[in-house]
Amino acid sequence: MLSNQLPPTPQPPPDQTTQVVREILQLARWAPSGDNTQPWHFSIVSPMHAVIHAYDTREHCVYDIDGQPSQISLGCLVETAVVAATAHGLRTNVVLRQDAPDTHPVVDLHFEHDANLRRDPLVDAIERRSVQRRPYETTPLKATDKAELEACVGPGHRVHWLEGRASRRSAALLMFQSARLRMVTPEAYRVHSEVIEWNARYSADKVPDQSLGVSAAMLSLMRFAMQSWGRVQFFNRFLAGTWLPRLQMDLLPALACAGHFVLLADEPADTLEGQIRAGRAVQRFWLTATHLGLMLQPELTPLIFARYATKNRPFSIRHKALEEARGVAVKLARVFGPQALEQGVFMGRIGYAPAPSARSLRRDLAQLLAG
Numbered sequence: 168m169l170s171n172q173l174p175p176t177p178q179p180p181p182d183q184t185t186q187v188v189r190e191i192l193q194l195a196r197w198a199p200s201g202d203n204t205q206p207w208h209f210s211i212v213s214p215m216h217a218v219i220h221a222y223d224t225r226e227h228c229v230y231d232i233d234g235q236p237s238q239i240s241l242g243c244l245v246e247t248a249v250v251a252a253t254a255h256g257l258r259t260n261v262v263l264r265q266d267a268p269d270t271h272p273v274v275d276l277h278f279e280h281d282a283n284l285r286r287d288p289l290v291d292a293i294e295r296r297s298v299q300r301r302p303y304e305t306t307p308l309k310a311t312d313k314a315e316l317e318a319c320v321g322p323g324h325r326v327h328w329l330e331g332r333a334s335r336r337s338a339a340l341l342m343f344q345s346a347r348l349r350m351v352t353p354e355a356y357r358v359h360s361e362v363i364e365w366n367a368r369y370s371a372d373k374v375p376d377q378s379l380g381v382s383a384a385m386l387s388l389m390r391f392a393m394q395s396w397g398r399v400q401f402f403n404r405f406l407a408g409t410w411l412p413r414l415q416m417d418l419l420p421a422l423a424c425a426g427h428f429v430l431l432a433d434e435p436a437d438t439l440e441g442q443i444r445a446g447r448a449v450q451r452f453w454l455t456a457t458h459l460g461l462m463l464q465p466e467l468t469p470l471i472f473a474r475y476a477t478k479n480r481p482f483s484i485r486h487k488a489l490e491e492a493r494g495v496a497v498k499l500a501r502v503f504g505p506q507a508l509e510q511g512v513f514m515g516r517i518g519y520a521p522a523p524s525a526r527s528l529r530r531d532l533a534q535l536l537a538g
C-alpha cells in the first residue's frame with residue numbers, strides 16, 4: 168500500500184547546519200568578564216537561535232555586589248555576539264526572558280538575515296581586545312578618538328573624562344585608597360586567591376599572574392604571601408605589604424595613562440535590564456578603544472565599595488570595612504563628581520600602549536556548550 172506521507176527530508180549533520188551560529192559564539196566568548204569568570208554557558212536551539220544561560224557570583228564573590236558586575240559582563244557578551252553576527256550579514260534580536268530569576272538570567276539571541284546590514288568594523292577588535300594593566304603613555308587622547316568613544320556608547324549613556332596631570336593624581340590616590348580596602352578585606356583575599364593562576368602567561372578560566380602588571384619579584388612575593396590569609400595579614404602589618412603591590416598595581420598605572428573615565432547611565436541602571444544595557448555600552452566602548460589602538464583597564468573596585476557604602480550594607484567580617492568604604496565613596500564623589508556615585512556604571516583608565524604580552528584566554532566553545 169502506498170503511503171501519502173512524504174519521506175523525511177535528509178538532514179545535514181547538526182554541526183553543518185549550526186556552523187554560522189557556532190562561529191558567532193566562538194567569537195562572542197571573547198567578551199570580558201570580571202576576573203575572567205565567564206559566568207555563562209550556551210545552547211544552540213536552531214541555526215538561527217542561540218541561548219545564553221548566565222548566572223552571577225554574588226554568593227561567594229564580594230565584588231559581585233547584587234550580581235551587577237556579572238550582569239555588566241553579560242551585557243558585554245550580548246554586544247559581542249551582536250557585533251560578531253554582522254560578519255555573517257545577520258541582525259540579532261536580543262530577548263531577555265522575563266521568567267528567569269535575576270541570579271540566572273537567560274537571553275535569547277534570534278538571528279535574521281538583513282541584506283542591508285554592513286559588517287561592523289569592530290568585529291576585528293573582538294579577539295584583540297584585552298585588559299592592559301601596565302603603565303600607558305601619558306599622551307592625551309586625540310580629539311577625534313575621544314569623539315568616537317563618546318559617540319559609540321549610544322543613547323542612554325555618556326562618558327565623563329578625567330584628564331590632565333592633577334586629575335590623574337587625584338584618581339591615582341583614589342585607586343590607592345580603594346586598593347588598601349581590597350587588600351585588608353578577608354572576603355576579597357578569598358576571591359583573589361581563587362582567580363589568579365600562578366606562573367602563567369595565559370589562563371583559560373582565571374587571570375594569569377603575568378597579566379597583573381607587576382614585576383617578577385613582586386609576583387614571587389605575592390605568591391608566597393597569598394598562600395594563607397595569616398601570611399597576608401603578617402605582610403600587611405609588618406612588611407609594608409599593602410604599599411608595595413598597591414604602588415605597582417594601582418598608583419603608578421593610574422598616573423601613567425591618558426586619563427580615566429566613568430560611564431554614566433542617563434536613567435537609574437539598578438535593574439538587570441539596566442546593567443545589561445550598560446554592559447553593551449561598555450563593550451562598544453572597549454572594542455572602539457581597541458579599534459583606535461588604545462588600551463584600557465577597568466577600575467571597578469572604587470565603584471563597588473562606594474555602592475556598599477551608599478546602600479549601607481556590611482560586606483566584611485572586618486567591622487571597619489564599611490566605614491572605609493564610605494571614605495572611598497566620599498573621595499570618588501570628590502574626584503569624579505557626585506554623578507559618579509548616582510549614575511556611574513563602569514570606570515577605568517585608558518591610553519596609548521602596546522598590547523599586553525600576557526592575557527586571559529577563554530573556555531572552549533565545546534565546554535561552554537556543554538554547560
Ligand SMILES: Cc1cc2nc3c(=O)[nH]c(=O)nc-3n(C[C@H](O)[C@H](O)[C@H](O)COP(=O)(O)O)c2cc1C
Nearest residue numbers: 199200201202203236239297298465466467468527
Ligand atoms: C565587569 C568587569 C569588571 C572588571 N573589573 C576589573 C578591575 O577592577 N580591574 C582589572 O584589572 N580588570 C577588571 N576587569 C577585566 C577582567 O579581569 C578581564 O576582562 C578578564 O580577566 C578577561 O581578560 P581580557 O579582558 O584580557 O580578555 C573587569 C572586567 C569586567 C567585564
